[in-house]
Amino acid sequence: LALSHCYKGFPPHQLNQPLPPPQNPAAAAAQPPTMGVPQLPKRVRYNGPYSMSLDRPGEFGLALLTNVAYWEVPRLAVGLLMRWRYGGKRAKDTKDKEFVACAPSYIMSLVHAVIVSGLGLRIMARLWDCPVHDKFYINQSTSEALFGNIDHIERANWLFFGYMVDDLANVLAQYPRLGKGDMVAHHAVFIAGSILAGGTQTFLFPFSWLIAGELSTPLLTARWFVRQLAAKKSPTLVTVAKALGLTTAHTGAPSVSSASAADAAAASLELVVSKTFVTLFFVVRVLVYGSGLAHTLRHLSLGTLAEIPPVPRALIVGILLAGAGLNAHWMRLMLIKVLGLKRGKGRKVA
Numbered sequence: 001l002a003l004s005h006c007y008k009g010f011p012p013h014q015l016n017q018p019l020p021p022p023q024n025p026a027a028a029a030a031q032p033p034t035m036g037v038p039q040l041p042k043r044v045r046y047n048g049p050y051s052m053s054l055d056r057p058g059e060f061g062l063a064l065l066t067n068v069a070y071w072e073v074p075r076l077a078v079g080l081l082m083r084w085r086y087g088g089k090r091a092k093d094t095k096d097k098e099f100v101a102c103a104p105s106y107i108m109s110l111v112h113a114v115i116v117s118g119l120g121l122r123i124m125a126r127l128w129d130c131p132v133h134d135k136f137y138i139n140q141s142t143s144e145a146l147f148g149n150i151d152h153i154e155r156a157n158w159l160f161f162g163y164m165v166d167d168l169a170n171v172l173a174q175y176p177r178l179g180k181g182d183m184v185a186h187h188a189v190f191i192a193g194s195i196l197a198g199g200t201q202t203f204l205f206p207f208s209w210l211i212a213g214e215l216s217t218p219l220l221t222a223r224w225f226v227r228q229l230a231a232k233k234s235p236t237l238v239t240v241a242k243a244l245g246l247t248t249a250h251t252g253a254p255s256v257s258s259a260s261a262a263d264a265a266a267a268s269l270e271l272v273v274s275k276t277f278v279t280l281f282f283v284v285r286v287l288v289y290g291s292g293l294a295h296t297l298r299h300l301s302l303g304t305l306a307e308i309p310p311v312p313r314a315l316i317v318g319i320l321l322a323g324a325g326l327n328a329h330w331m332r333l334m335l336i337k338v339l340g341l342k343r344g345k346g347r348k349v350a
Helices: 027-030 058-087 092-125 132-136 144-174 181-200 206-232 234-243 260-301 309-339
Strands: 012-014 045-047
Touching: 027 045, 027 206, 058 144, 092 206, 092 309, 132 144, 132 260, 144 181, 144 206, 181 206, 181 234, 181 260, 206 234, 206 260, 206 309
Parallel strands: 012 045
Antiparallel strands: none
């Protein structure tokens, strides 16, 4: 409701209807230029099948519930399977109960990361050669051919938004097992960004590199499962380590107990997964995210984003900056652990 003013003051564009005519280049050239302000195509509203309508709360709420259900129903199904297979009398201690309770969220996190990061890379590729204004907002000069991409972007935004809301609810319900304050802040910030950008149909290209950052998340899930299996001294770890060529003297020696072999395999697997995770995190959440943020800030300073309403524009840029700060905080913590400058409880991990 606070953003309802964003739907006023610019013409709507209904699906399958022509856009308002673009500004005549000759007429624009004849007009005296405003000192320091570029001539920008006017922003318009596109009412597509997946457009986020904040001025229609009922429609918005139904769409949100639908997209939350896309993630929560499979999560519940996985939870039932985990309780049937590992719960009840099989859960003998706190670690077993934690595994049964948390595994569905980690599995859905992996599924979400694969889907959303793939969508992000696809959106980035589709918008790469678009005019710069089309990268940030829908305007009178936007080509009709681009509307298929806009539908794709808005569908991805709903999926991302629905997952973040669903996962935040589960993080809070099981706090702090699934994440602590930084995870709550991460989800809350990006939920706000999804609503702001989706409701105003702005920051299309930044959305692509933001969700592409989820590419590093599956490795967090892999590391969590390695640690869970290590706590149970699972022989599966030895099998996986050998399959990946990570066998050591400890895992291969016949005189070594199965528990010691599992510990050695867990250490080898976790080291590889952690190093890969840190490398990929640096690429997608520092280099790619940082480059995208620099691109956005450059066009903000040039006035390219002047057609975007000032309140959402300021808030979204603030959210992108906050996301960069959170990524830097996480990167710092990982580097400290990798460099061995700080040791937590137990063995050193990345």
